[in-house]
Amino acid sequence: MMLLPCPWCGPRNASEFRYVGETGPRPDxxxxxxxxxxxxxxxxxxxxxxxxxxxYHRAGxxxxxxxxxxxxxxxxxxxxxxx
Amino acid sequence: xxxxNNGTGNRNGSxxxxxxxxxxxxxxxxxxxQHGLSGADWPVTFRSxxxxxxxxxxxxxxxxxxxxxxxxxxANHGIRNVAVLEKSYIGSGGSGRNTAIxxxxxxxxxxxxxxxxxxxxxxxxxxxxxxxxxxxxxGHLTLAHNDASLRTMRWRTEVNKLQGVDSEVIGPDxxxxxxxxxxxxxxxxxPVLGALYHPPGGIIRHDAVVWxxxxxxxxxxxxIHQKTEVVGIDVEGGRVTGVRTDxxxxxxxxxxVNCTAGWSTLISDMAGVSMPVQTFPLQAAxxxxxKPFLDTVxxxxxxxxxxxxxxxxxxxxxxxxxPFASYSTxxxxxxxxxxxxxxxELMPALSKMRLLRQWAGLCDMTPDYSPIMGPTPVGGFxxxxxxxxxxxxxxxxxxEAMADCIANERPPEIISAFGLDRFEAGRLxxxxxxxxxxx
Amino acid sequence: MSDxxxxxxxxxxxxxxxxxxxxxxxxxxxxxxVSGRRSAAALTITDLTPLAKVAVRAPMDGAVQRALGAxxxxxxxxxxxxxxxxxxVGSGPGEWLVLAPVGTAGEVREQLAGIVTEAGEFGTVVDLxxxxxxxxxxxxxxxxxLAKVCAVDLSDxxxxxxxxxxxxxxxxxxxVVRDDAGGVRSYLLHCERSSGQYLAAALLDxxxxxxxxxxxxxxxxx
Numbered sequence: 001m002m003l004l005p006c007p008w009c010g011p012r013n014a015s016e017f018r019y020v021g022e023t024g025p026r027p028d029x030x031x032x033x034x035x036x037x038x039x040x041x042x043x044x045x046x047x048x049x050x051x052x053x054x055x056y057h058r059a060g061x062x063x064x065x066x067x068x069x070x071x072x073x074x075x076x077x078x079x080x081x082x083x
Numbered sequence: 084x085x086x087x088n089n090g091t092g093n094r095n096g097s098x099x100x101x102x103x104x105x106x107x108x109x110x111x112x113x114x115x116x117q118h119g120l121s122g123a124d125w126p127v128t129f130r131s132x133x134x135x136x137x138x139x140x141x142x143x144x145x146x147x148x149x150x151x152x153x154x155x156x157x158a159n160h161g162i163r164n165v166a167v168l169e170k171s172y173i174g175s176g177g178s179g180r181n182t183a184i185x186x187x188x189x190x191x192x193x194x195x196x197x198x199x200x201x202x203x204x205x206x207x208x209x210x211x212x213x214x215x216x217x218x219x220x221x222g223h224l225t226l227a228h229n230d231a232s233l234r235t236m237r238w239r240t241e242v243n244k245l246q247g248v249d250s251e252v253i254g255p256d257x258x259x260x261x262x263x264x265x266x267x268x269x270x271x272x273x274p275v276l277g278a279l280y281h282p283p284g285g286i287i288r289h290d291a292v293v294w295x296x297x298x299x300x301x302x303x304x305x306x307i308h309q310k311t312e313v314v315g316i317d318v319e320g321g322r323v324t325g326v327r328t329d330x331x332x333x334x335x336x337x338x339x340v341n342c343t344a345g346w347s348t349l350i351s352d353m354a355g356v357s358m359p360v361q362t363f364p365l366q367a368a369x370x371x372x373x374k375p376f377l378d379t380v381x382x383x384x385x386x387x388x389x390x391x392x393x394x395x396x397x398x399x400x401x402x403x404x405x406p407f408a409s410y411s412t413x414x415x416x417x418x419x420x421x422x423x424x425x426x427x428e429l430m431p432a433l434s435k436m437r438l439l440r441q442w443a444g445l446c447d448m449t450p451d452y453s454p455i456m457g458p459t460p461v462g463g464f465x466x467x468x469x470x471x472x473x474x475x476x477x478x479x480x481x482x483e484a485m486a487d488c489i490a491n492e493r494p495p496e497i498i499s500a501f502g503l504d505r506f507e508a509g510r511l512x513x514x515x516x517x518x519x520x521x522x
Numbered sequence: 523m524s525d526x527x528x529x530x531x532x533x534x535x536x537x538x539x540x541x542x543x544x545x546x547x548x549x550x551x552x553x554x555x556v557s558g559r560r561s562a563a564a565l566t567i568t569d570l571t572p573l574a575k576v577a578v579r580a581p582m583d584g585a586v587q588r589a590l591g592a593x594x595x596x597x598x599x600x601x602x603x604x605x606x607x608x609x610x611v612g613s614g615p616g617e618w619l620v621l622a623p624v625g626t627a628g629e630v631r632e633q634l635a636g637i638v639t640e641a642g643e644f645g646t647v648v649d650l651x652x653x654x655x656x657x658x659x660x661x662x663x664x665x666x667x668l669a670k671v672c673a674v675d676l677s678d679x680x681x682x683x684x685x686x687x688x689x690x691x692x693x694x695x696x697x698v699v700r701d702d703a704g705g706v707r708s709y710l711l712h713c714e715r716s717s718g719q720y721l722a723a724a725l726l727d728x729x730x731x732x733x734x735x736x737x738x739x740x741x742x743x744x
Binding site for chain 2: 001014015018019021034035038039041042043044045046047048053071072073074
């Protein structure tokens with residue numbers, strides 16, 4: 001499918017991972033209105049281009065990491081750290 | 084904008100007295116024979132026009148939704164100064180890549196009413212458009228492999244019946260009579276406990292629906308511009324004023340309709356409208372042609388697969404969307420392996436068949452597996468998106484409803500539950516149980 | 523799991539069994555029922571589930587890691603002196619699996635708890651002996667077999683002797699250790715207990731073309 005560079009295990013087939021979704025700022029759950037919270041839950045940027053997103057290595061180290069991927073070519077440009 | 088409210092609520096699909104294609108050439112056995120023997124060139128199905136500087140309505144996206152909307156705007160409401168802008172060739176997106184299954188056995192009452200209207204329109208579409216769309220209403224089976232699934236089938240059946248849609252829960256013996264090649268023994272990993280049998284469901288020639296609507300719209304004077312990509316939408320004072328295309332044109336228009344499915348957030352972004360949509364690839368595959376042996380559509384939710392046999396004898400397979408968001412339309416080995424394994428669970432006799440081709444289309448997925456239709460916060464900017472993996476079967480009813488919505492400047496009742504504002508308001512229409520893999 | 527073997531005129535005996543069906547002859551071994559079958563085939567599969575298996579979690583790259591002597595991605599037999607006779611596998615970042623002879627899980631757990639306490643780090647030590655299945659593939663063709671069901675590069679450059687990784691093997695999440703026993707190419711595979719029979723069957727199926735045969739348990743196993 002495509003290779004994802006897990007920061008701990010190295011490049012592995014995308015089927016070893018679970019796609020979590022676009023990363024981005026989260027509103028404060030204690031002060032957000034229901035409308036603001038739903039907006040955060042449901043709305044996405046969905047670019048045809050580079051996007052920063054979170055992955056979970058379920059068949060490997062079982063850690064989360066963030067990666068930058070181009071959604072049209074599936075090229076992955078950087079990964080590492082925590083999502 | 085002038086409009087004639089011609090009542091789109093007729094359940095028998097009758098029009099308002101406008102005969103379709105009164106200016107075009109009607110196909111008939113006689114005219115085809117005559118033309119074939121004359122040796123003359125065949126006329127084009129729809130004409131090419133130079134772009135006008137302005138239109139009353141600009142529809143972005145030349146798939147079944149965009150073309151149906153254009154057709155019904157003209158045929159039902161007399162709005163003909165319409166342009167359909169398609170960045171590639173018509174039907175090149177989801178309309179040309181789906182597995183061509185039609186059905187209305189959904190889970191929610193709004194969903195059932197909606198898709199039933201579409202099936203009824205499809206039943207008369209060939210006559211209305213004077214174009215053979217090859218709708219084969221051969222029956223549709225959704226297999227249940229566990230108690231929870233059987234319960235959902237009963238639930239769907241009851242909702243369907245209350246809306247006047249023919250659905251029934253049948254047992255494994257009856258399933259076996261319909262599909263002799265199906266392994267209904269109790270020793271499989273996921274035995275068939277029963278199925279939701281939906282006789283009005285079936286398959287259709289998806290390209291023909293696109294071409295039929297294009298021809299019908301063209302005959303009414305709609306302009307179809309292929310190889311024309313929208314690169315910008317002008318918004319002034321909170322209202323749409325025009326679109327800009329990749330060939331440097333600016334087209335003035337008070338109404339823009341987004342019918343671009345997998346690319347829909349890119350278009351909505353141009354108008355400054357954000358949407359709860361994410362694009363995922365959906366793969367499909369087709370086998371070599373064999374003698375006809377399967378005359379029902381089979382779907383298994385547990386096994387994540389659906390199968391049908393085309394008139395050419397090829398088996399068409401589909402499953403669920405790829406596990407991550409992407410704009411790529413490549414197939415993958417994981418899909419081929421998965422779908423083959425699951426189909427062989429159902430019909431082991433197929434193990435020697437060869438897979439001929441696989442491909443993918445782009446699906447605009449929403450959080451509740453229901454579409455987003457109607458106006459947006461930007462005046463004159465309408466959306467008919469969020470069609471995910473279940474858009475093709477809804478083409479006719481969507482076109483009819485969107486045309487009504489645009490002509491009368493308010494969403495008709497049949498789509499009132501699908502507004503963009505439902506997400507922030509928390510009024511989701513949850514159809515995952517009947518939409519996902521059920522198509 | 524354990525079973526009470528009641529005989530009309532004798533004491534009850536507890537027997538532990540692996541989830542993987544054992545071929546005849548069945549023999550007792552330190553409280554477990556194992557296969558006593560012997561094979562001289564060039565490629566063999568052995569059920570090592572009876573081995574003691576203890577899992578440790580502690581911060582990656584800390585004092586516990588230094589004490590255990592195996593970083594993430596490597597397995598070591600000569601790490602901590604207190605763990606002589608065991609194989610310490612760095613199976614994940616901050617995750618280790620210690621494999622030891624049958625019946626020694628209790629002592630090994632104590633040793634490891636001591637190491638974690640002494641290191642002063644927050645960690646856990648859990649006896650997983652009965653929660654995991656463990657297999658050994660042995661033979662020159664073992665890499666060819668594994669390559670059919672696992673996508674990781676098994677060449678010497680990427681996974682040499684002593685390398686450890688976790689990936690998908692026959693669609694199961696499985697820990698793999700290259701452990702060339704007696705100089706012959708060999709792999710240890712370890713998965714959750716319920717999937718053990720499936721993993722064994724999948725490997726036997728994949729190995730049929732190489733003439734794979736089942737070899738019974740031989741002490742010490744590790």
